[in-house]
Amino acid sequence: MNFNDIKSLDEGYVLQTYARNQIAIDHGQGATLFDTEGKKYIDFTSGIGVCSLGYANEAWARAIYDQAMRVGHISNLFYTEPYARLASKLVPAAGMAAAFFGNSGAEANEGIIKVARKYSYEKYGQGRAVIITLKNSFHGRTITTLKATGQDHFHDYFFPFTEGFRYARANDMDSLLAQAGEDVCAVMMELIQGEGGVNPLDRDYVQSVARLCRERDWLLLIDEVQTGVGRTGTMFAYQQFDVQPDVVSFAKGIAGGLPFGGFMTNEKCRSVLRSGDHGSTFGGNPMAAAAANVVMDALTPAFLEEVREKGQYLRDRIAALGSPYVSGIRGMGLMLGVGVQGMTHKELKDRLMEKGLLCLTAGADTLRLLPPLVITREELDQGLDIMAEVMSA
Numbered sequence: 001m002n003f004n005d006i007k008s009l010d011e012g013y014v015l016q017t018y019a020r021n022q023i024a025i026d027h028g029q030g031a032t033l034f035d036t037e038g039k040k041y042i043d044f045t046s047g048i049g050v051c052s053l054g055y056a057n058e059a060w061a062r063a064i065y066d067q068a069m070r071v072g073h074i075s076n077l078f079y080t081e082p083y084a085r086l087a088s089k090l091v092p093a094a095g096m097a098a099a100f101f102g103n104s105g106a107e108a109n110e111g112i113i114k115v116a117r118k119y120s121y122e123k124y125g126q127g128r129a130v131i132i133t134l135k136n137s138f139h140g141r142t143i144t145t146l147k148a149t150g151q152d153h154f155h156d157y158f159f160p161f162t163e164g165f166r167y168a169r170a171n172d173m174d175s176l177l178a179q180a181g182e183d184v185c186a187v188m189m190e191l192i193q194g195e196g197g198v199n200p201l202d203r204d205y206v207q208s209v210a211r212l213c214r215e216r217d218w219l220l221l222i223d224e225v226q227t228g229v230g231r232t233g234t235m236f237a238y239q240q241f242d243v244q245p246d247v248v249s250f251a252k253g254i255a256g257g258l259p260f261g262g263f264m265t266n267e268k269c270r271s272v273l274r275s276g277d278h279g280s281t282f283g284g285n286p287m288a289a290a291a292a293n294v295v296m297d298a299l300t301p302a303f304l305e306e307v308r309e310k311g312q313y314l315r316d317r318i319a320a321l322g323s324p325y326v327s328g329i330r331g332m333g334l335m336l337g338v339g340v341q342g343m344t345h346k347e348l349k350d351r352l353m354e355k356g357l358l359c360l361t362a363g364a365d366t367l368r369l370l371p372p373l374v375i376t377r378e379e380l381d382q383g384l385d386i387m388a389e390v391m392s393a
């Protein structure tokens with residue numbers, strides 16, 4: 001099928017909930033993609049931070065195939081090796097105590113909200129269920145995670161929303177303290193707000209929040225759905241902030257492109273959810289877990305160092321463009337936001353796509369770059385050449 005055939009099926013039969021780019025992706029290799037018309041693109045998106053090992057990674061595809069030929073799925077009423085092996089690698093790498101596996105970021109965040117509320121309920125009883133989240137955050141699309149998301153426009157139409165969320169300004173302890181109270185059980189935040197515009201939190205602020213949480217026995221819930229699993233150049237972003245969450249969620253990059261997500265708790269919270277309290281039909285699916293094991297095996301210390309180096313290289317080269325359209329560069333590792341001025345972020349994204357570079361947008365004016373973690377220098381340079389062509393004065 002060519003682009004027009006696919007687009008007409010989409011328009012005929014699919015809910016029109018996405019502002020899709022006007023190309024259809026056909027296949028790829030590494031960080032290079034091809035559309036159905038044969039045009040080549042350098043990929044600075046990884047889906048949305050999902051395809052950590054790029055496209056058509058041999059070991060990843062082989063692991064999925066091999067697992068599919070053994071047992072592709074069986075319920076969580078049985079043990080299987082892939083999820084158990086995955087947990088044994090992920091949990092120590094995160095400095096946590098135990099994991100729960102589900103399928104998506106929103107589902108993972110629903111889980112961490114449940115942990116916080118049950119922890120508090122068992123220890124303090126009713127009336128202590130409020131979770132403070134940050135303005136400009138993004139935590140997902142379910143009714144509860146929409147309400148957890150600190151952006152007003154996500155709180156339209158779908159009433160009634162789940163109660164028990166209050167919002168504080170990021171990087172502002174006074175604003176957080178203004179939302180404090182006897183009814184609070186947790187603070188939930190991204191360390192780099194992704195959808196909100198690639199806004200990293202200040203290290204001092206994050207450490208102050210962690211301290212306050214300890215003092216008041218609030219759980220520190222960190223949403224690493226976008227920042228986690230190597231994206232920022234460490235296994236989890238909190239490892240660069242010198243804090244340890246009580247519960248951390250992850251999803252996007254964990255299985256390199258298969259739907260997978262989950263959360264981990266520390267020792268204090270490992271027994272909060274017990275038999276019957278939580279579950280997920282597809283959670284820990286053997287094929288997805290086999291794929292995640294390949295991702296985890298790839299994330300060696302040397303690989304993570306390369307992620308940091310490639311991120312720094314990308315930053316330096318974009319800064320060196322001296323582009324009048326760039327107002328600033330933010331982020332960590334291969335999660336970067338380029339502030340756009342002089343045209344809209346969507347306009348810039350479209351012009352780059354036209355020339356063969358795929359990027360994302362975020363917030364009101366940010367071009368968001370989330371290349372596959374395996375992107376080569378050659379691919380980075382090809383993408384940067386396109387940026388130079390489109391963004392020079």
Ligand SMILES: *Cc1c(COP(=O)(O)O)cnc(C)c1O
Pocket residue numbers: 103104105106107109138139140141190194195223224225226227251252
């Ligand atoms: C993408 C994202 C989510 C939602 O993940 P889904 O898999 O789309 O449900 C939640 N939190 C953050 C920080 C995200 O970036």
